[in-house]
Amino acid sequence: MYPRSFADGNGDGVGDLIGLRRRLDHLAELGVDAVWLSPFYRSPMADFGYDVADHTDVDPLFGTLDDFDALLADAHARGIRVLVDLVPNHTSDQHPWFRDPAKRDWYIRRDGAPDTPPNNWRAAFGDYPAWTWDEASGQWYLHLFLPQQPDLDWANPEVEAAMHDVMRFWLDRGVDGFRIDVVHGIGKDPALPDDPPEVGGLPHATVNDDPRTHPFIRRMRALADSYDGDRVLVGEVYLLDTRKVVAYYGDGDELHLAFNFPPLYTAWDAGKWRRQIERAEAEHNAVGGWPTWVLSNHDNVRHCTRYGSEACARAAAVLLLTLRGTPFVYQGDELGLEDAEVPADRVVDPGGRDGCRAPIPWDGSADHGWPDGEPWLPFPAGADTRNVATLRTDEGSILHLYRRLLAVRRGSPALRTGTWRALDAPDGVLAYERRSQDGADRRVVIVNFGDAAATVPLDGRWRIDVEAADPTATGAYEGSISGSNALLLSTGE
Numbered sequence: 396m397y398p399r400s401f402a403d404g405n406g407d408g409v410g411d412l413i414g415l416r417r418r419l420d421h422l423a424e425l426g427v428d429a430v431w432l433s434p435f436y437r438s439p440m441a442d443f444g445y446d447v448a449d450h451t452d453v454d455p456l457f458g459t460l461d462d463f464d465a466l467l468a469d470a471h472a473r474g475i476r477v478l479v480d481l482v483p484n485h486t487s488d489q490h491p492w493f494r495d496p497a498k499r500d501w502y503i504r505r506d507g508a509p510d511t512p513p514n515n516w517r518a519a520f521g522d523y524p525a526w527t528w529d530e531a532s533g534q535w536y537l538h539l540f541l542p543q544q545p546d547l548d549w550a551n552p553e554v555e556a557a558m559h560d561v562m563r564f565w566l567d568r569g570v571d572g573f574r575i576d577v578v579h580g581i582g583k584d585p586a587l588p589d590d591p592p593e594v595g596g597l598p599h600a601t602v603n604d605d606p607r608t609h610p611f612i613r614r615m616r617a618l619a620d621s622y623d624g625d626r627v628l629v630g631e632v633y634l635l636d637t638r639k640v641v642a643y644y645g646d647g648d649e650l651h652l653a654f655n656f657p658p659l660y661t662a663w664d665a666g667k668w669r670r671q672i673e674r675a676e677a678e679h680n681a682v683g684g685w686p687t688w689v690l691s692n693h694d695n696v697r698h699c700t701r702y703g704s705e706a707c708a709r710a711a712a713v714l715l716l717t718l719r720g721t722p723f724v725y726q727g728d729e730l731g732l733e734d735a736e737v738p739a740d741r742v743v744d745p746g747g748r749d750g751c752r753a754p755i756p757w758d759g760s761a762d763h764g765w766p767d768g769e770p771w772l773p774f775p776a777g778a779d780t781r782n783v784a785t786l787r788t789d790e791g792s793i794l795h796l797y798r799r800l801l802a803v804r805r806g807s808p809a810l811r812t813g814t815w816r817a818l819d820a821p822d823g824v825l826a827y828e829r830r831s832q833d834g835a836d837r838r839v840v841i842v843n844f845g846d847a848a849a850t851v852p853l854d855g856r857w858r859i860d861v862e863a864a865d866p867t868a869t870g871a872y873e874g875s876i877s878g879s880n881a882l883l884l885s886t887g888e
């Protein structure tokens with residue numbers, strides 16, 4: 396969830412914790428197990444909260460710590476777990492740590508001449524070096540992201556201890572875990588070698604993969620494990636190679652879950668998706684890691700926009716929620732939202748990611764449930780009908796498709812924890828079976844990526860549990876599927 400854009404409780408045009416708390420029933424109805432909240436901490440908002448200036452306080456824009464506690468209690472009362480975002484790689488340049496001359500060695504700094512950066516690393520969000528000259532210290536400081544986001548030096552044990560204190564602060568409050576931002580970035584080679592030419596000027600944040608990171612994650616895991624209940628660590632491992640990603644599961648002693656982004660960057664194509672799934676299956680099985688699946692988030696163009704039609708987005712929902720692993724749904728995907736078109740004079744994100752961060756339309760009224768003023772970004776197209784209130788009343792809507800898929804998944808051992816196996820299918824179609832460990836529950840999923848109807852014969856009798864194009868459909872599976880559609884089947888008449 397991107398709290399800035401979910402729901403506005405105080406009418407200032409920016410989503411906040413009070414607004415989010417009031418709309419929790421939407422999430423409960425949808426049937427999610429847990430929510431991950433993007434940062435709501437004190438921040439100058441150069442990177443919309445990923446530049447943290449105080450890890451243990453809520454930015455006034457989003458509310459107060461009391462609002463957070465109330466939100467957490469209300470979420471737990473609905474059986475929804477809450478993960479908060481931990482941003483360990485960098486802070487804001489306005490953080491007291493960065494401004495304290497006694498803590499200069501908490502950040503990665505190097506001596507040198509003001510016209511020659513210490514190495515060739517590139518920052519994210521623009522074509523510029525990952526180094527900025529700091530007049531005050533007469534040194535360079537590293538920032539894998541914006542100059543306003545200096546990188547912490549995890550080789551300094553005080554930094555690790557401080558970040559553990561941050562984790563304890565939120566765990567003590569009762570959070571169920573963390574999504575850990577660019578966690579693969581925290582360990583760095585102190586020799587700071589140049590990125591090789593084959594990296595081709597990519598941001599260093601997308602290639603940093605240093606063995607020094609693993610002990611840091613192991614100690615975060617031990618800290619989480621020392622708490623009662625289930626506390627989960629989900630790492631953003633932004634390395635676009637699944638084999639590299641799975642290394643961050645360690646020997647079951649590092650991340651519980653790691654985002655695997657290559658499928659997010661895979662075109663809507665049956666063959667390409669089958670290869671991605673088989674790759675993910677093989678790589679995760681090799682390390683005993685549990686896969687994750689994600690199609691959209693606050694950093695990327697929404698898959699409804701990328702795939703080009705609601706029909707594809709519906710079929711993609713069936714795929715996302717029936718693969719083996721933990722699926723992540725980005726707020727608004729359940730409404731089939733597309734990226735908003737953001738006019739040049741309203742662009743605010745230095746990374747150009749405004750379109751996917753558009754506000755959620757809650758109803759068909761003029762303000763779409765965002766009272767007293769214009770939200771910080773424009774609404775996505777079609778908000779008059781593509782909004783929560785309207786889609787709730789339409790049993791055939793994509794919203795009901797998500798609800799139905801999540802409900803079936805919740806009741807199916809095969810879908811929750813069963814094995815995955817590809818089935819024979821014609822070109823343009825992906826078919827697979829999910830099977831519970833005891834074999835008692837079997838489900839078949841057929842996804843037709845093409846526009847034309849396809850024939851997919853199956854052994855035995857199968858019944859339609861969910862159809863992407865029409866979530867109200869029921870009845871026997873007749874051996875074929877229409878174009879740009881997907882079916883979830885179970886055994887029986």
Ligand code: TEU
Pocket residue numbers: 442445446482519540576577600601631633693694695746
């Ligand atoms: O993203 C890290 C990251 O690698 C992405 O920025 C990615 O390179 C890019 O967005 C691809 O489109 C995380 C957060 O998710 C992002 O919102 C933050 O801006 C970033 O870290 C810095 O904290």
